[in-house]
Amino acid sequence: xxxxxxxxxHKVTETGTPVTLRxxxxxxxxxxxxxxxxxxxxxxxxxxxxxxxxxxxGEVSDGYSVSRSKTEDFLLTLESATSSQTSVYxxxxxxxGSATEAFFGQxxxxxxx
Amino acid sequence: xxxxxxxxxxLSVQEGDSAVIKCTYSDSASNYFPWYKQxxxxxxxxxxxxxxxxxxxxxxxxxxxxxxxxxxxxxxxTETQPEDSAVYFCAASIGDNDMRFGAxxxxxxxx
Numbered sequence: 424x425x426x427x428x429x430x431x432x433h434k435v436t437e438t439g440t441p442v443t444l445r446x447x448x449x450x451x452x453x454x455x456x457x458x459x460x461x462x463x464x465x466x467x468x469x470x471x472x473x474x475x476x477x478x479x480x481g482e483v484s485d486g487y488s489v490s491r492s493k494t495e496d497f498l499l500t501l502e503s504a505t506s507s508q509t510s511v512y513x514x515x516x517x518x519x520g521s522a523t524e525a526f527f528g529q530x531x532x533x534x535x536x
Numbered sequence: 537x538x539x540x541x542x543x544x545x546x547l548s549v550q551e552g553d554s555a556v557i558k559c560t561y562s563d564s565a566s567n568y569f570p571w572y573k574q575x576x577x578x579x580x581x582x583x584x585x586x587x588x589x590x591x592x593x594x595x596x597x598x599x600x601x602x603x604x605x606x607x608x609x610x611x612x613x614t615e616t617q618p619e620d621s622a623v624y625f626c627a628a629s630i631g632d633n634d635m636r637f638g639a640x641x642x643x644x645x646x647x
Contacts, residue, residue, distance in 0.1 A: 454632050465542070465625055465639040466580070475632055482537060482636070513579065517632060524570065525635060527579040 426450055429514050429528040436535055442501040444531050446514030455497040455518040456525065457481075457489060459510040466513065473499055504535040538563045540628050549616050549647050557641045559626035560608040564566025566628040569602060569609045574623045574640075583624075584611070616645045 426449030428463060436442050454473055458466040458481075468481030470489040478489050486508060488500045501508055514528040539562040549555050561569075570585035586593045586600045586609065593600050597616075602609040613620055622641050629635035 429574065434644070456635065458637070463545075465637060466637040468625075468634065468636060471633065515635075517635075519632075523568075524582045524585065524634075527581070529579055 427514060427516055427526055427528040429531050431531060432529065433532045434534070436504050436533070437504060439503050442504050442512075442533065442535075444499045444512055444533070446499070446516075446528055448495050448497075448516045450518065450526070451483060451494060452516035452518045452526075454489065454519075455496075456515040456517075457487075457499045458498065459483065459508075459531045460513060460514065460530070463512050469499065469512075491510055501533075502532075503504045504533075506535050509533060509535045526535075537634060538566055538628050538630065538636040540544055540626060540636050540638045542626050542641060544641060545639065546642045546644075548644045548646065551616060551618060553611045553616055555620070555643055555645075557611045557624055557626070557643075558608060558636050559610070559628075560606075561628040562607070563628070563630060564604075564607065564629045567631070568629045569600070570627050570629075570635075570637075571600060571611050572625045572627065572637075574625065576622075582624060613643075616643075618645050618647050621645045 428447045430534040453463045455471040456471040472478045489491040512531045542559045567588040572580035574580040599612040626638045
């Protein structure tokens with residue numbers, strides 16, 4: 424497996440609190456992505472990054488922000504967590520070059536109570 | 537953005553039978569179509585992919601076909617085995633910036 428580590432692996436938080444999830448990679452991949460996985464919806468893209476400080480929105484970006492200050496780290500922040508953001512979050516990375524494999528982290532299970 | 541639809545959502549087959557999962561995409565500029573397998577509690581992992589300049593690709597018991605005109609692509613698994621039981625996702629991307637997934641197909645292979 425590619426060197427992609429997500430932290431924390433599990434988190435329970437209260438509604439209204441901010442939460443930050445971290446994705447760390449050792450592959451020097453240029454592209455990084457955050458997805459959420461929910462039953463019946465598959466993997467939905469939240470935000471992605473195509474370089475340091477270069478990010479863009481995906482299909483379900485409302486309520487989320489991201490930052491990428493270093494190639495190896497991509498942070499996902501829930502500004503004020505809501506119960507609808509209870510989900511499993513996956514980070515993925517991809518090297519340079521169109522049409523190449525994306526590698527996934529182990530996932531973070533987030534529960535908002 | 538790209539929209540990917542995947543069918544069926546669940547599929548049950550007898551061991552040794554074939555399984556077919558179909559996906560359609562909306563953006564004709566999409567040029568890369570990977571398939572991922574996700575076992576229970578694990579991360580998705582690539583099993584096969586196809587690029588827009590190829591119509592078919594095969595890897596042992598797994599094959600993928602692409603019809604660019606109709607904007608659909610399919611995964612074919614032959615001689616299914618119980619260890620093929622998992623959730624399968626198709627995806628489509630335009631370059632590197634955006635990769636969208638289908639909703640997934642839960643495949644069950646009965647011994």
